Amino acid sequence: MELVRRRVATRALAPGEKLPSIRGLAASMGVSPSTVVEAYDRLAAEGLIRSRPGSGFTVVGSLPLALAEVAPPVDRAVDPFWVSRQSLDGGPDMLRPGCGWLPAAWMPHATLRRAVRTLAKADDALLTDYGATRGSLALRGFLARQFAGEGLEVGAEQILLTASGTQAVDLIGRLLLQPGDTVLLDDPCYFNFQALLRAHRVKIVSVPMTPTGPDMALFAQALAVHRPRLYITNAAIHNPTGATLSPQAAHRVLTLAAAHDVTIVEDDIFAEFEPEPSPRLAVLDGLARVIRIGSFSKTLSASVRCGYIAARADWIEALIDLQVATNFGGPSPIASEIVFRAMTDGNFRKHLGALRTRLAKKRREVSGMLEALGIRPWLEPRGGFYLWCCLPDGCDAAKLAQAALREKVVLAPGNVFSIAQTAGNWMRFNVAQMSDPDLPAILRRALKSAAD
Amino acid sequence: MELVRRRVATRALAPGEKLPSIRGLAASMGVSPSTVVEAYDRLAAEGLIRSRPGSGFTVVGSLPLALAEVAPPVDRAVDPFWVSRQSLDGGPDMLRPGCGWLPAAWMPHATLRRAVRTLAKADDALLTDYGATRGSLALRGFLARQFAGEGLEVGAEQILLTASGTQAVDLIGRLLLQPGDTVLLDDPCYFNFQALLRAHRVKIVSVPMTPTGPDMALFAQALAVHRPRLYITNAAIHNPTGATLSPQAAHRVLTLAAAHDVTIVEDDIFAEFEPEPSPRLAVLDGLARVIRIGSFSKTLSASVRCGYIAARADWIEALIDLQVATNFGGPSPIASEIVFRAMTDGNFRKHLGALRTRLAKKRREVSGMLEALGIRPWLEPRGGFYLWCCLPDGCDAAKLAQAALREKVVLAPGNVFSIAQTAGNWMRFNVAQMSDPDLPAILRRALKSAAD
Numbered sequence: 001m002e003l004v005r006r007r008v009a010t011r012a013l014a015p016g017e018k019l020p021s022i023r024g025l026a027a028s029m030g031v032s033p034s035t036v037v038e039a040y041d042r043l044a045a046e047g048l049i050r051s052r053p054g055s056g057f058t059v060v061g062s063l064p065l066a067l068a069e070v071a072p073p074v075d076r077a078v079d080p081f082w083v084s085r086q087s088l089d090g091g092p093d094m095l096r097p098g099c100g101w102l103p104a105a106w107m108p109h110a111t112l113r114r115a116v117r118t119l120a121k122a123d124d125a126l127l128t129d130y131g132a133t134r135g136s137l138a139l140r141g142f143l144a145r146q147f148a149g150e151g152l153e154v155g156a157e158q159i160l161l162t163a164s165g166t167q168a169v170d171l172i173g174r175l176l177l178q179p180g181d182t183v184l185l186d187d188p189c190y191f192n193f194q195a196l197l198r199a200h201r202v203k204i205v206s207v208p209m210t211p212t213g214p215d216m217a218l219f220a221q222a223l224a225v226h227r228p229r230l231y232i233t234n235a236a237i238h239n240p241t242g243a244t245l246s247p248q249a250a251h252r253v254l255t256l257a258a259a260h261d262v263t264i265v266e267d268d269i270f271a272e273f274e275p276e277p278s279p280r281l282a283v284l285d286g287l288a289r290v291i292r293i294g295s296f297s298k299t300l301s302a303s304v305r306c307g308y309i310a311a312r313a314d315w316i317e318a319l320i321d322l323q324v325a326t327n328f329g330g331p332s333p334i335a336s337e338i339v340f341r342a343m344t345d346g347n348f349r350k351h352l353g354a355l356r357t358r359l360a361k362k363r364r365e366v367s368g369m370l371e372a373l374g375i376r377p378w379l380e381p382r383g384g385f386y387l388w389c390c391l392p393d394g395c396d397a398a399k400l401a402q403a404a405l406r407e408k409v410v411l412a413p414g415n416v417f418s419i420a421q422t423a424g425n426w427m428r429f430n431v432a433q434m435s436d437p438d439l440p441a442i443l444r445r446a447l448k449s450a451a452d
Numbered sequence: 453m454e455l456v457r458r459r460v461a462t463r464a465l466a467p468g469e470k471l472p473s474i475r476g477l478a479a480s481m482g483v484s485p486s487t488v489v490e491a492y493d494r495l496a497a498e499g500l501i502r503s504r505p506g507s508g509f510t511v512v513g514s515l516p517l518a519l520a521e522v523a524p525p526v527d528r529a530v531d532p533f534w535v536s537r538q539s540l541d542g543g544p545d546m547l548r549p550g551c552g553w554l555p556a557a558w559m560p561h562a563t564l565r566r567a568v569r570t571l572a573k574a575d576d577a578l579l580t581d582y583g584a585t586r587g588s589l590a591l592r593g594f595l596a597r598q599f600a601g602e603g604l605e606v607g608a609e610q611i612l613l614t615a616s617g618t619q620a621v622d623l624i625g626r627l628l629l630q631p632g633d634t635v636l637l638d639d640p641c642y643f644n645f646q647a648l649l650r651a652h653r654v655k656i657v658s659v660p661m662t663p664t665g666p667d668m669a670l671f672a673q674a675l676a677v678h679r680p681r682l683y684i685t686n687a688a689i690h691n692p693t694g695a696t697l698s699p700q701a702a703h704r705v706l707t708l709a710a711a712h713d714v715t716i717v718e719d720d721i722f723a724e725f726e727p728e729p730s731p732r733l734a735v736l737d738g739l740a741r742v743i744r745i746g747s748f749s750k751t752l753s754a755s756v757r758c759g760y761i762a763a764r765a766d767w768i769e770a771l772i773d774l775q776v777a778t779n780f781g782g783p784s785p786i787a788s789e790i791v792f793r794a795m796t797d798g799n800f801r802k803h804l805g806a807l808r809t810r811l812a813k814k815r816r817e818v819s820g821m822l823e824a825l826g827i828r829p830w831l832e833p834r835g836g837f838y839l840w841c842c843l844p845d846g847c848d849a850a851k852l853a854q855a856a857l858r859e860k861v862v863l864a865p866g867n868v869f870s871i872a873q874t875a876g877n878w879m880r881f882n883v884a885q886m887s888d889p890d891l892p893a894i895l896r897r898a899l900k901s902a903a904d
């Protein structure tokens with residue numbers, strides 16, 4: 001195959017020209033004719049060559065063979081998409097202290113590979129059919145049992161699998177939001193909530209985050225003044241701050257939400273990183289006005305796309321129709337099967353325990369390294385991989401991020417997380433992505449360059 | 453594991469109770485202690501039992517273990533979701549002449565299983581990372597070469613992989629439509645276009661389909677009167693009618709669209725079923741105002757969720773942002789890898805050839821069977837698995853579908869495809885889902901029952 005590709009690329013074989021006969025090429029390369037047949041079949045399947053009855057194989061046309069990925073421009077504006085686009089498309093030689101996931105080497109590969117090997121032996125229907133609209137019953141049953149362990153009793157029919165945690169929020173927005181509605185977010189908050197809500201044409205208001213939850217006086221005021229339809233927040237370990245909701249704040253948020261008839265979306269994506277469980281709005285509320293969403297991207301695999309929604313039964317019914325209308329179903333049944341197999345693999349629990357220990361150590365190390373550069377974490381998070389940090393006085397995070405990008409380092413500047421744009425002097429760091437020994441020196445140079 | 457599950461289900465083991473010791477259970481069952489450890493680990497991972505340091509394993513709580521899928525109610529209203537919900541959730545004992553896909557047994561399993569086995573040996577990053585925002589470069593390169601073979605030269609950077617063909621249309625809607633805009637559809641057309649557009653809060657107008665494309669006088673009139681922003685249609689083999697666009701109709705549609713500045717979404721999902729290529733709006737237009745979408749669900753696997761959009765470069769850039777905002781990316785990189793491996797597997801091309809032959813035979817057989825019941829196909833389609841049929845005089849398709857559903861047969865009544873609700877006497881049949889020998893008798897009974 002490589003031989004033919006090269007000859008086509010170098011025009012040694014021109015468009016329309018006949019390829020060497022199967023027998024001739026096999027003899028000249030010292031391989032069996034069936035090997036050449038297979039190579040020609042694959043090249044034909046790729047569209048590079050074509051078989052014409054009676055005249056053998058010919059080259060299809062001159063085609064761009066050297067396809068390279070297009071990296072995002074370095075001078076792209078720093079907006080809520082900046083971190084995503086740079087992190088996702090930056091290429092393999094970038095360092096990514098700004099990205100929102102663990103390095104590939106930290107993920108549970110043995111568990112995943114076992115699950116994929118089992119998949120090769122699955123039923124025909126699992127490999128080819130759409131699957132039920134709610135998604136895998138096995139995985140929903142697993143989630144229902146996990147929730148029951150937290151004291152939240154829900155039937156598997158109250159759980160809808162989605163193509164991702166993000167799509168879960170998107171579907172909820174489609175169900176509950178009208179253009180022009182208002183949605184309340186934490187400030188700072190996960191930047192993609194903003195990007196997503198803009199696609200829903202709604203107004204966004206925000207309340208400052210404290211180490212124990214939203215600022216309660218301002219939260220109450222925002223509900224009264226802006227009458228938001230939804231409040232979207234993180235459970236367990238808040239992104240980007242690492243804050244944890246206190247029991248008092250949790251109860252107060254629910255009381256205020258009930259008084260103002262606000263629905264809450266609680267994103268539980270970081271649950272597995274907690275050393276001990278913290279209060280959950282979804283559990284306290286029993287899914288009356290709280291919708292729980294989550295995914296498996298942070299601890300198992302971001303490649304296996306699968307998220308979920310747990311909510312009131314009538315909302316789930318309406319969400320199913322919306323998911324059919326906009327995606328003809330949720331996650332790949334193949335993806336759900338891999339997730340279910342992995343989640344019930346005893347080794348995965350052990351992996352999670354080791355991961356929490358590894359991250360705790362890394363958070364301490366990186367905190368020390370950053371403090372030596374004058375970059376101070378806001379608080380010491382109970383778990384996870386983020387440190388929300390204050391930069392040295394007068395340092396502009398967006399400028400620092402652009403300076404770092406020129407050195408092939410993707411950072412996550414504060415204002416991409418801030419609705420009120422009050423985090424210009426802040427930066428989110430992912431401790432798991434900061435093991436490169438050159439990083440302290442690069443950050444020092446970028447800090448200097450941003451200050452100039 | 454089964455033993456423990458049963459004991460918990462029957463309350464032989466109560467919530468909070470200790471499980472038998474590992475050594476004791478191993479001895480009593482005649483298995484090794486490590487087998488029991490693995491079973492307990494998996495049950496703990498499922499959340500059924502819990503390990504407490506020093507006190508062994510205990511039962512977590514009483515949980516609903518017998519989880520059964522909820523089938524949609526038989527008396528659900530016949531709307532554009534009716535066919536999807538009944539087909540997807542009807543359960544394994546339903547017959548599905550109304551559904552929109554091939555039976556599992558007709559799909560290329562050997563190819564898929566080969567692709568999955570290869571996947572188990574893939575790079576760590578492929579199994580765990582999000583992947584680039586446009587999706588697999590290998591698969592996009594494959595598509596670009598296929599398109600080049602049709603005379604449509606596009607770079608891989610002009611192709612965006614999506615989570616499904618439906619999501620492709622949805623993203624385009626999000627980019628190009630404002631609430632209140634008007635969209636033009638064929639009448640009849642794929643029912644999910646309607647369901648999807650309702651989620652976009654747009655007005656829908658339609659033009660009757662003829663065997664060679666939309667009725668051209670009414671098409672011209674609809675563009676002039678309603679000024680639609682988009683026209684969404686099928687390429688190759690129209691769903692549900694089986695019509696094929698003639699070269700004259702293709703040119704005329706493009707000329708009129710240019711005169712009224714309408715963008716066209718051409719859904720190429722049935723391309724592989726054509727015996728010979730028919731005119732494509734996307735190719736004639738060179739992707740100036742036509743957006744091509746497609747997926748691999750009909751010929752390879754509906755479980756492997758993956759679709760694509762080929763469009764103008766600036767639209768692709770904007771669509772990437774929208775896909776990140778609403779799904780944090782497109783298909784699972786694992787899904788794209790399976791699709792790429794399968795598409796370039798020489799056996800898949802052979803499978804497609806055999807499939808076309810098999811379908812041609814089946815279309816003839818089923819036409820004969822239906823005509824014996826007084827059900828007449830509108831035309832003889834060039835390919836694919838649909839027959840759009842006129843029912844006996846006075847027979848209401850929705851009534852017939854509800855009568856059939858009581859006999860566990862899902863049909864696709866005409867008006868779910870018709871914007872103007874003028875297909876109450878029509879039915880779409882999927883010939884590949886009609887091999888059950890009882891079906892003629894069931895249809896005969898349902899026809900009688902619907903006429904009563």
